Amino acid sequence: MIIDCHGHYTTSPKALQTYRDAQIAALTDPSRARTTDTVNISDGDIRESLEQAQLKFQRERGTDVTIFSPRASAMAHHIGDATTSLHWSQQCNDVIHRVCRLYPDNFVGMCQLPQSPGAPPSGCIAELERCVNELGFIGGNLNPDPSGGHWTAPPLTDRSWYPLYEKMVDLDVPAMVHVSSSCNASFHTTGAHYINADTTAFMQFLTADLFKDFPALRFIIPHGGGAVPYHWGRYRGLAQDMKRPPLPELVRDNVFFDTCVYHLPGIELLLKIVPVDNILFGSEMVGAVRGIDPETGQYFDDTKRYLDQVTWMSAGDKRKIFEGNARKVYPRINKALRARG
């Protein structure tokens, strides 16, 4: 089985964005009440939005199940306040739940958290619990920068995050560290802000004893870990200078990287540098880069193709990356997959 740990509903039906547009418009027009209306989307709309996109790519590329979350760039936690984020997150998570119910063989849910700049992360606990306990989700996307590129939040090792981490451990769910759109013109959303955030999160983890406080807390750093594998020597050196544990020890049970790296040399570097037990297959399709690479004639984000081309890695290690590691990092997926038969 091949589990893609990183997919977003980037093709969601228009009605979801219509809801969001109305919600944003109401923020600047006090005469318009906040709405908690549900989004008007039919099962047919959902099927249509997936059949020629995520489902088609799963079939063509030979992957089985995608850990599926709302569109990351649309989380936009910087818009409005915590209530705005809560309503928006509930709508997005409910739509993901419908996708998972319509296609239980293809998708397992991962939630958007209702974060908001300045609001305590503990405000996300109720929605995380709802998604895991009631909707059957297996994790959530955690935004280290709800300000959208201005980095006003304390580092992920700050104790203000701890109540949310306690709940994650309690529910036995990991979080993918995932920023949203950038409202800082200096940082392109998917080209700079995403990669910056991945790198930043790793450095934050390196500097403090978060995982001594939470030995069972697990994070996936997406997009191949940002710049981390390429600069592994720098981080090893920094860890040594700062009297921190060696990196393999630091990441062992707590920090995992996906394979959303869109060329073979990058994938090979990731596989050579990061311990195999800390790598999970991911593609982020349909996502950040949608085109075909003229050098290969294949989609940039067809990351399975790169892994298949790696000849020096054992079949057992590849099975860990494609399936085994995801089952360990997202233990609730085992029940979800058993239910599909």
Ligand SMILES: [Zn+2]
């Ligand atoms: Zn993503």
